[in-house]
Amino acid sequence: MAKHSQNEVKESLKELTRIFQPKDPRKFVRDYIRKYRITGGYEDELTILVEDEMGKINSSVS
Numbered sequence: 001m002a003k004h005s006q007n008e009v010k011e012s013l014k015e016l017t018r019i020f021q022p023k024d025p026r027k028f029v030r031d032y033i034r035k036y037r038i039t040g041g042y043e044d045e046l047t048i049l050v051e052d053e054m055g056k057i058n059s060s061v062s
Helices: 003-020 025-036 043-061
Strands: none
Touching (some): 003 025, 003 043, 025 043
């Protein structure tokens, strides 16, 4: 992913995570990659991003 588009993907994924609050981050990322045709090899990085975002959401709710 180019630097600019990588940031767009990350921001988009963060926003979708806030909206949908997925129960299974890995499945959520796989569906996202498939739907938006993201180049392979970024699943682990994006899954960590979703998990971090969910941690932020859960800590602010408590």
